Amino acid sequence: MSGRVRPGLTREAVLAAAVELADRDGLAALSMRSLARHLGVEAMSLYHHVANKEALLDGMVDAVFAEIHAPTAAGDWRVEMAARHHSARAALTGHRWAVGLMDSRSSPGPATLRHHDAVIGCLRAGGFSIAMSAHAFAVLDSHLYGFLVQEVSLPFDEGDDMGAVAEDILGDVPMDGLPHLTEMAVEHVMQPGYAFADEFDWGLELILDGLERRRTTDG
Amino acid sequence: MSGRVRPGLTREAVLAAAVELADRDGLAALSMRSLARHLGVEAMSLYHHVANKEALLDGMVDAVFAEIHAPTAAGDWRVEMAARHHSARAALTGHRWAVGLMDSRSSPGPATLRHHDAVIGCLRAGGFSIAMSAHAFAVLDSHLYGFLVQEVSLPFDEGDDMGAVAEDILGDVPMDGLPHLTEMAVEHVMQPGYAFADEFDWGLELILDGLERRRTTDG
DNA sequence: TGCGTGGACTTACGGCGTAAGGCTAGCCTA
DNA sequence: TAGGCTAGCCTTACGCCGTAAGTCCACGCA
Structure with a gap:
């Protein structure tokens, strides 16, 4: 070597x-x-x-995981989890292809395992029981991945005007019989100032609040 | 015709x-x-x-969406959202390939649009403002997709023993320096009775509780 | 000096998506 | 009823893909 x-x-x-x-x-x-x-x-x-292309893809995903901030057990769990969420979003929007690779990959690499270990360690240090840590881990990761799956498939870059994008997507779609979708698009999403990205933090806060509330219960 | x-x-x-x-x-x-x-x-x-293979895949995804229970505006929003979540999970675990296709697809089909319209309609009828419906929609969908991305990539079927699966995944991995992951695997996940599937409802309830709490606020 | 070996290259196979164009059965018009 | 139009299928061909199998060479070591 x-x-x-x-x-x-x-x-x-x-x-x-x-x-x-x-x-x-x-x-x-x-x-x-x-x-x-x-x-x-x-x-x-x-x-x-x-070994082959699959192994190459596995390695690429693991390389992306290595970029994500691993929570510190010493820090406040809520702050650390939020930091991890944001860091993961940064890494995965910087490597959009990685999101689509995360499913289909069933053998996690070393960086992935270390990262997950750190997440659980931080939760345990924050007072979560093992069972509660498993719950928290699952709900946080679900939100993280799910949000990114959606965000990455949105065909635009950060700075773009959401109105124009919405028109692009929906422009050639017949909106007859879709009153609520139309209302939301016209009166909310296409308005200046709306950014889908903001939903990331909104959802994260909701989940962190819920976890805080359940942290010391046993369900 | x-x-x-x-x-x-x-x-x-x-x-x-x-x-x-x-x-x-x-x-x-x-x-x-x-x-x-x-x-x-x-x-x-x-x-x-x-038109081409992309269009074929688009059509397949839309066909899966058509299988998902569309919420009714008449029903209780919480019940309807839970029903949608469960129905979507059933559809997407029945067509595992669909989960990986959901990203990468940026042009939604008619069934997809109708489904989303119904979701928003149900939330609006349940007393959510437009902005609040957008929040709720985003956080629910994120959780849904994210959970399924994880669940589908787990290499086992519903009835399988979680312990054996965990051993399969982690068996050839050096667990040195991964104390928390090891603890969680050994003392929780590999215990009989644990099912990752149960995390679906736990997370859903947390989110629905959070939405209920925020429903009539304006943030 | 000679040899083993690791790391590159060459060739080849079967499969992929799809562009371009050909053939024919059945319908519509006159 | 004759003729042609067209929808719906088939044939051929191109340039990609992942990778099995085998070759070749330069280097470090004995």
Whole structure:
């Protein structure tokens, strides 16, 4: 491991290049061939560093997890969980492809496991029982992933005008017979100042409040 | 439309066959060629009924949405939202491939739109303001999708013993330095009686409680 | 000096989505 | 009833994909 001879590729270099390529051109454009081209190498050479494409994707997801702030057991659980939520959102909107990869991946990498361990550790330190920590973990992660699944599939970037986007999506849709959707779009979502992103914090606060309330009960 | 001549294919038949095939063999096994084979037809014939594979997938997702119970404005909002949550979980665990398709799909089909309209309508009828309905909608959907993303990627079926599954996942992982994860696995998740599925209702109740509490405020 | 080995390359296979175009059965018009 | 139109299928072909199998070479060590 220490006396590496020919510089060549490493697993880390391959993963980093794959993440870079997926960020730039989208996951669909990431093939073993395109990745190899990006690295100035032939496709089959990659198989010396990753077992196959699945393993490559596993590694990429784990690399993203490594970017997420791991909660500290020393900190206030509520503050730490909120920080984790925001950090995860930052990481996953920076690597949009990762959200779609999180399902379909059933073998978590080391960074993923360390992260989850830290989350549970913080909750335990915050006074949650084991059972309560499991509840909290599940509901927080569900909200996190679910929000990101929705946000990432919204076809626009942070700064965009929500009204224009809504018109884009709904423009060629017949809105007859969809009174409530129409009302919400016209009178709320398409109004200046509305940002779907704000729903992230609203939902997070609701959940944290609920957890606070249940923290020391046993259900 | 009425005087159809050669029986042949229809868009509906194509979509139904695609759903059936994906249910049976998984989404990865669904190609235009395999679908055509399943229908006793050549691959290119499908393009008379579906624009391309993306459109096929869009249609499949919409077909799944059509299976989900649409809330009634007449019913109690809390009961209706819970019913929708459970119905959606049933539909999406019956068509596991659909969960992974929900992101990446940015053009909702008619059934999807009708469903969302019904959700908002029920909330409005339950006394939620427009802004509050948007909040409720976002947090409920986030929880729903996020939970399902996690549940679907768990490699086991409903009846399975959670302990065995956890061992499967974590068996070949070094648990050194992951004390909290280990504790939770050993003392809680792997105990008989624990079911991740139960976290669905726990989280749902937490969210519904929070919404109830905020229903008539204006934040 | 010679050899083993690790890390690259080459070739090849079967499958993919789909562009382009061909064939024919049945209907509509004259 | 004859003729042509068209919808709905099929055929062919292209350039991708992931990867199994095998080759080749430079280096570090004996």
